[in-house]
Amino acid sequence: MAQLRGAWDGRRRAVTLGMISNVIGALAAAGAAIAAWFTTMGQTDLTQWALILAGIGGVFVAKGTVILAIAESRPYAPQDGVLELQQRLTALENRLSSRNSGLVERFEQLEAEMANLRVRG
Incomplete structure (x- = not known):
């Protein structure tokens, strides 16, 4: 409950x-x-x-x-106990780091695409 x-x-x-x-x-x-x-x-x-x-x-x-x-x-x-707060904080850090790594990966793809467009152009 x-x-x-x-x-x-x-x-x-x-x-x-x-x-x-x-x-x-x-x-x-x-x-x-x-x-x-x-x-x-x-x-x-x-x-x-x-x-x-x-x-x-x-x-x-x-x-x-x-x-x-x-x-x-x-x-x-x-x-809330300290343990539960630590678990919540760890989960938040994990979500933020996965989002950050996803953004970094997407920026790298965009930079690679821009480099390809500059070479072709």
Whole structure:
């Protein structure tokens, strides 16, 4: 099974989830502020909703902050081992050298053809 790479591997996933948790907490806190404002400006009593949303927002922000703190305290360790990186580098070098030798061979053919054309001309 192929390993997932990019934004969803190890530390990056933790950072992403911590940020999402903080955004949800911020939205809940904003909802609490709006509910409190409606309570002070209007005739409706939304104090209970303001407290609920503030609690939810606080929990999500605290959880997101803890996730981010743990993710940032861990040292970054790439998923690929040194051996695999060396194999990839060797494969790249082999491809580049084969392409280079193909180009050199083609240039030599073109030079030979140009020399033949000069001799004939």
